[in-house]
Amino acid sequence: MLTVYAAGGYGYAATSDMSRAGLQSALDRAAGWARATAPRSLIDFGALPRPAPRGAYASPDADMPAWSQRDWYDLLAEESRQAGCDPRIVDWEATVETRTAEHRYLTSAGGDVSQRYRFVMPGMSVTAHADGDTQTRTLNGYRGLAQQGGEGMLDRFGFVGSGRRIADEVLQLLLAPNCPVGTMDVLLLPDQMVLQIHESIGHPLELDRILGDERNFAGTSFVTLDMFGTYRYGSDLLNVSFDPTRPEELASYAFDDDGTPAEKAYLIRKGILERPLGGAISQARAGLPGVANSRADNWNRPPIDRMANINLEPGDATLADMIAGIERGVLMSTNSSWSIDDSRNKFQFGCEWGQLIENGKLTSVVKNPNYRGISANFWRNLTRVGDAATMQVLGTPYCGKGEPSQVIRCGHASPACVFAAVDVFGGDPS
Amino acid sequence: MTPANIEAYFNEVAALLDRSIARGEIYTCRLDAEISDFVRLNRGKVR
Numbered sequence: 001m002l003t004v005y006a007a008g009g010y011g012y013a014a015t016s017d018m019s020r021a022g023l024q025s026a027l028d029r030a031a032g033w034a035r036a037t038a039p040r041s042l043i044d045f046g047a048l049p050r051p052a053p054r055g056a057y058a059s060p061d062a063d064m065p066a067w068s069q070r071d072w073y074d075l076l077a078e079e080s081r082q083a084g085c086d087p088r089i090v091d092w093e094a095t096v097e098t099r100t101a102e103h104r105y106l107t108s109a110g111g112d113v114s115q116r117y118r119f120v121m122p123g124m125s126v127t128a129h130a131d132g133d134t135q136t137r138t139l140n141g142y143r144g145l146a147q148q149g150g151e152g153m154l155d156r157f158g159f160v161g162s163g164r165r166i167a168d169e170v171l172q173l174l175l176a177p178n179c180p181v182g183t184m185d186v187l188l189l190p191d192q193m194v195l196q197i198h199e200s201i202g203h204p205l206e207l208d209r210i211l212g213d214e215r216n217f218a219g220t221s222f223v224t225l226d227m228f229g230t231y232r233y234g235s236d237l238l239n240v241s242f243d244p245t246r247p248e249e250l251a252s253y254a255f256d257d258d259g260t261p262a263e264k265a266y267l268i269r270k271g272i273l274e275r276p277l278g279g280a281i282s283q284a285r286a287g288l289p290g291v292a293n294s295r296a297d298n299w300n301r302p303p304i305d306r307m308a309n310i311n312l313e314p315g316d317a318t319l320a321d322m323i324a325g326i327e328r329g330v331l332m333s334t335n336s337s338w339s340i341d342d343s344r345n346k347f348q349f350g351c352e353w354g355q356l357i358e359n360g361k362l363t364s365v366v367k368n369p370n371y372r373g374i375s376a377n378f379w380r381n382l383t384r385v386g387d388a389a390t391m392q393v394l395g396t397p398y399c400g401k402g403e404p405s406q407v408i409r410c411g412h413a414s415p416a417c418v419f420a421a422v423d424v425f426g427g428d429p430s
Numbered sequence: 431m432t433p434a435n436i437e438a439y440f441n442e443v444a445a446l447l448d449r450s451i452a453r454g455e456i457y458t459c460r461l462d463a464e465i466s467d468f469v470r471l472n473r474g475k476v477r
Contacts, residue, residue: 042475212472300464404468 001299004030008046009038014300048284051259052109059118060247061150062100066118072096075154079163083126088174089167090134091127096120097143097397105259113255119409120153121146121397124162128170135367137170137352140191141335146395146409147248169353172365179354179369179426185329185383186371186422187322190392192351194412195335197312198396200375201233201240202410204344205267206401207278207286208305218401219342222376223273225286231273234379239313240268242277242291243413250395250411251295251308258303260292267291267310271380278305297406304402309395309411315385322384322418324360330424331355331362332369348372354426368427378419386415436463 001014004027011033015026034045076094083092098120105113124139139145139162147153154160188196204221208214223231244252244262253262258280266274278286279294282305294303323331337350354369355362395411440461447457470477 037469037476040476042472042477213470213477403470404464404466 001296001302002026002030003302004034005045005048005050006031006034007038008044009034009036009041010043010045011035011037012302016300043281043285048281050109051107051280052111053105053107053113053255053259053261054111055113055254055261057113057115057254059116059148059252061152062116062118064150066098067151075160079124079159079161081163082161083124083163083167085164085167086128086171088128088130088171089126090129092163092167093123093125094163095123103257105255105257107259111259113259115253115255117148117253118150119146119148119250119397120151122154122157122159124159124166126163126166126170128167128174130174133174135170135173135352136336137166137173138334139166140392140394141195141352143397144191144194144335144394146250146397147393147411148250148252149248153248173353173367176365176367178428179330179366179424180356181425181428183421184424185326185357186419186424187326187329187331187357187416188419189331189333189416190390190414191334191394192332192349193312193414193417194394194396195338195349197240197310197412197414198307198399198410199338199340199349200344200347200378201268202277202307202310202412204375205273205277206305206307207276207282207288207290209344210276211282211285213304214401217403219344222343222345223276225288227273228275228288229273232271232380233268233273233376234271235382236270237315237382237385238268238271238379239266241266241311241313242293243309243311244292246309246311246393246411246413249309249311249393249413250397250409252411253308256292256294256303256308257296258292258294260294262292262308265289265291277307277310279303295408297408301402301404301406304406306401306406306408307399307410309413311411311413312385312415312417314388314391314415317384317386317390317418319386319390319416322386322416323357323362325384326357326418327359329357329418330366330369331357332371337370345375346372347375347378366426370425372423372425378422381420381422382417383420384418386417388415390416433463433465436461
C-alpha cells in the first residue's frame with residue numbers, strides 16, 4: 001500500500017506488482033487521487049504531521065520453531081477422538097489456525113518500522129442432539145482462543161483434554177432445563193465478557209463511527225463527541241483500557257499503521273468516558289486525544305479506526321465472593337449468539353452454558369441462557385469486578401468493518417463480572 | 431500483471447497441478463483478484 005499526501009489531499013493505491021514500474025504506477029495513482037480529491041476533501045491533510053517513527057516489534061516466541069503439521073495433526077486427532085465419545089454427539093471438530101506476518105512501514109520523513117507477528121488460534125467444538133434438542137459447546141467460543149506467541153498458549157487454556165471435557169459439558173446441557181426468565185443478577189465469565197466489551201464498548205467508541213464514516217455499513221454510535229470527559233458510561237467499578245502492551249494479547253504492537261507509537265491509555269476510568277478509539281487522522285478531525293488504533297487488515301487495504309486490545313481492568317472480588325454475594329442469578333459462559341443495533345446500544349446476547357446461583361451457591365446447569373440490555377444502562381449496573389485470578393486474555397481474529405471489507409484481529413482481556421437487575425431469558429417461548 | 435496475464439498464469443498453475451497429482455488425489459485451485467477504486471464520502475465531502 002502506498003499513501004500520498006499532496007496538495008492537501010490524501011490518496012492511496014495498492015499493488016502486488018513489486019517491480020519498480022509497478023510501484024511507480026501505484027504511486028502515480030495514489031498521487032492522482034490525492035490531487036483530484038483535495039478540493040473536495042473533508043480533511044486538510046496538509047495540516048497533519050508527517051510521521052517518522054523508527055522501531056521494531058516481535059511477538060513472544062516469534063523466532064521459536066513452530067510445530068510440524070504432524071504435531072498438530074496428532075494433537076487434534078486425539079482431541080477429536082475423545083470428543084466423539086457418545087452416540088448423542090453428532091458433530092465435533094478440533095481445529096487450529098496458525099499465522100505469521102511481517103509488516104514494514106516506511107515514510108518519506110524517515111520513518112522505518114518492522115513488526116513481526118506470530119499467532120496461534122486453536123478451536124474445539126462439540127454438538128449433541130437428543131429428543132429434538134441440539135446443544136453446542138466450545139472451548140471459549142468460536143475462535144475465541146486466539147493469542148500472539150507460540151504453542152505454549154495451549155497449556156494456558158487446557159487444550160489437551162478439552163475434547164472430552166467439552167463433550168461432557170454438552171451432554172449436561174442436553175439434560176438441563178432452560179434458563180429461567182426474569183430480572184436477576186448475572187455473573188458473566190470472561191469468554192462472554194469479551195463479546196460484551198467488544199460490541200457495547202469497543203465499537204461505540206470507534207471515532208470514525210462517531211464521526212459518521214461507517215454509518216452506511218458497520219453503523220454509527222450512541223456516543224457523541226460532547227460526551228468525552230463527562231459521560232457516565234458505567235459504575236465506578238468500570239475501568240477500560242486500550243492496551244497494546246500485553247505481549248500475548250492478539251492486537252499488541254509497537255506502532256499502528258499510520259506510524260503512531262502504541263501506548264496504554266484509559267478509555268473509561270471509574271465509569272467516566274475519557275477518550276475514543278481514534279487514530280491520528282480522526283483525532284485531528286474531532287479535536288480529541290485518541291489512541292494508536294489506525295489499522296489495515298492487509299497490504300491492499302487502507303488503515304481505519306479499529307479496536308485493538310480493549311481490556312476491562314481487574315477489580316478485587318474473587319469468583320467465590322461474587323457467587324456468594326448473589327441471592328438469585330445466573331452464571332453465564334461462552335458467547336453463542338449476538339445481536340446489537342447499529343448504534344451499538346440495544347443488545348441481546350446468548351451463551352452456551354448457564355448455571356443457577358441460589359442463595360450464594362452455584363446450583364443446577366441451565367441451557368440457552370440469554371440476556372438483553374441497553375449499553376447506556378447495562379454498564380452502570382456493574383456491581384462486582386473479578387480479581388486478576390478470574391481474568392482471561394482472549395479475542396477474535398474476525399472483526400469485520402469498512403468498505404471495501406476488512407477483517408482484523410482484536411484482543412480482549414477481562415475478569416469475571418457481576419451485573420445487577422439484568423433482563424434474563426431462556427429457550428422457553430413466552 | 432494485467433488481468434490477461436493473471437488468467438494465463440493461473441491456467442499454467444492449474445495445468446502443472448493436473449500433471450503433478452497422483453492417482454486417487456484431487457485438488458482445488460482458486461484465484462482471488464481485485465481491481466477497485468473506492469471513494470468514501472461523509473458530509474458531502476471526500477473522506
